[in-house]
Amino acid sequence: MLREVLSTELYTISLIICLVLVAIAKLLFPKRFQDFLMLLINFRYLKVYSREQKFIDVFEGLLFTNLIIGLSVFILLCFNLSISIPEAEYLTPPKLAFGIGMLILIKILLERLVSSILNMDSIIDNYIFQKVSYKNFLGLLLIPINAILIYSWYPTRISTSVFIILLILINVYGILIFIKDNLKTIKKNWLYFILYLCALEISPYLVLYKIYTL
Incomplete structure (x- = not known):
């Protein structure tokens, strides 16, 4: 269903910035970017570049x-269910992006701290690289x-829920692939790894789901 043209300038700018960032990544690292695009069906990227972590x-x-x-x-699209942002709230997306970035970085630092405490540095380093x-x-x-949500479909609860489920499934897929590839190592530390997953992986998604469905 086509939608009427509303105020989408800020979203358009955000999309352009995203495209520019991806284009720069492809320009500077063409071979790595090509391997990265095949991440879901070919694990060469994970095997090669996990050894080159910086x-x-x-x-x-x-x-x-x-x-x-x-x-x-x-x-913003999921919770506002609208593509129109009042001029007074134009700083909301940058603030939200900064907050998300800080939360992810802090979570990674906590994961590294926990891995050091549990003496699982090598396996967790690879896990963090794969997860990122x-x-x-x-x-x-x-x-x-x-x-699609900005220019084609109205962002309804159904459409946004479908996309959220898709994104979560891909994230879970990455975790399952890691477990399969490191099953022998995980078996030696299975209790710690389960505690790690429950505390730092599963619980955040449950909290987000609870908030979204309120």
Whole structure:
């Protein structure tokens, strides 16, 4: 169903920024970007680049920035169910993007802290890399999803719920792939790993679901 043209300037700017970030990532790292696009069906990216992890990674930084911008737009569309943002609230998307970015970074730091306490640094480092990779992949998917919700479909509870479920399923898929590939190592620390998943992975999604369905 086509929608009437409303105030979409801020969303359009956000989408353009996301496209520019992805284009820069592809331009600077063409081979890595090509491998990254095949993440769901080919695990070469995870096997090759997990060994080249850096504290500051430009490629991941560009895609992570795209993720938090796209996610902030998606959250606004889900909760407002509207594409019109009053002029007085034009700072809301940047503030939300900053908050999301800080929450994710703090969560990663906590995960690294917990992994050190539980003496699981090697496995959790690989897990975090794989999880961030799948989240950045979701950032790519959010570009067309947000474009659809802004310019084509009215963002209803049904349409946004479908997209939310899709994004969660891909994230869960990444976790299951990691468990399959590291099953022997996880078996040695299965109790700690389960506690880790429940505390830092499953519970946040349950809280978000509870908030969304209120």
